[in-house]
Amino acid sequence: MVDVSTIYLVTGDTREPVPAELRDAIEEQQLIDWQTQWQPAMIDTLKELAQRGVPLAQWPQSWHWDWRKKQAGVAGLLAFPGFSIVAEGMTQGLMQLDLTRAARWQAHAGKPLAYIDYLEVAPWNRPDLGSTLRLKGVGTALLTAAVALSQAEGFKGRIGLHSLPQADAFYARSGFEDLGPDGNYQGLRYFEMTEERARAFFEEE
Amino acid sequence: MKKTMTLNLTDAEMRVLDDLSSRKDLSKTAVLRQALRLYQAVEIRVEKGDKLVFENEETREKAELMLL
Numbered sequence: 001m002v003d004v005s006t007i008y009l010v011t012g013d014t015r016e017p018v019p020a021e022l023r024d025a026i027e028e029q030q031l032i033d034w035q036t037q038w039q040p041a042m043i044d045t046l047k048e049l050a051q052r053g054v055p056l057a058q059w060p061q062s063w064h065w066d067w068r069k070k071q072a073g074v075a076g077l078l079a080f081p082g083f084s085i086v087a088e089g090m091t092q093g094l095m096q097l098d099l100t101r102a103a104r105w106q107a108h109a110g111k112p113l114a115y116i117d118y119l120e121v122a123p124w125n126r127p128d129l130g131s132t133l134r135l136k137g138v139g140t141a142l143l144t145a146a147v148a149l150s151q152a153e154g155f156k157g158r159i160g161l162h163s164l165p166q167a168d169a170f171y172a173r174s175g176f177e178d179l180g181p182d183g184n185y186q187g188l189r190y191f192e193m194t195e196e197r198a199r200a201f202f203e204e205e
Numbered sequence: 206m207k208k209t210m211t212l213n214l215t216d217a218e219m220r221v222l223d224d225l226s227s228r229k230d231l232s233k234t235a236v237l238r239q240a241l242r243l244y245q246a247v248e249i250r251v252e253k254g255d256k257l258v259f260e261n262e263e264t265r266e267k268a269e270l271m272l273l
Contacts, residue, residue, distance in 0.1 A: 001206075028230060080246075108230075110229075111229055112239060153235060154217075154232050155231075
């Protein structure tokens with residue numbers, strides 16, 4: 001049974017509130033939306049970037065993510081819950097977590113946390129792709145869901161993730177501690193939200 | 206929705222549960238929920254033919270955990 005909560009996003013241009021569903025699952029409809037709406041939009045963006053001669057390093061770094069494969073790999077596993085946000089009849093964001101990881105931040109090292117394996121918002125909601133956003137707040141809403149799950153599981157709100165370079169600034173300003181590049185994980189920076197930061201983050205949201 | 210059940214544990218098992226609860230800063234229920242997740246994840250990987258291996262980060266020595 002999927003748990004559905006109502007949240008509010010805002011439109012990218014006029015900041016009007018838009019009701020949305022936060023769902024504690026990634027279901028077939030989300031994968032259909034990813035395949036039939038996100039992927040074509042991403043391909044159009046990549047073509048445009050190529051035409052403009054934008055260097056590959058500046059292309060969206062998650063363009064190759066295959067959500068159908070990611071979901072198939074964790075289907076039915078309790079340790080890897082998924083979340084999705086649906087608004088205006090369309091999937092606006094997806095997140096997959098791993099509940100088997102432990103904290104690295106010295107004060108909480110070894111204690112469990114909710115690790116964000118993947119978090120992606122629809123191409124039309126990505127600020128790094130240049131055009132006016134359709135909806136704002138999708139990424140932050142997914143982070144809030146991760147903190148809430150961590151609290152519900154007794155992990156005190158601790159969450160962690162490896163960030164793609166284009167998202168480093170987003171996680172830094174969202175209250176994560178930056179533990180630096182991880183040599184065992186393609187050199188991606190590892191970020192962790194401590195219990196204290198999680199409490200503050202949750203209160204702000 | 207969560208359901209409640211009674212768990213019968215020996216003294217030794219209860220000591221381990223208490224110890225994990227204390228070291229991981231988790232309630233006993235949270236420890237058991239975490240154990241269930243890990244057990245399921247390991248079982249499914251092993252059923253697919255994967256091995257469960259522990260590696261010492263310093264020595265890089267690997268030890269296989271036999272699951273019977």
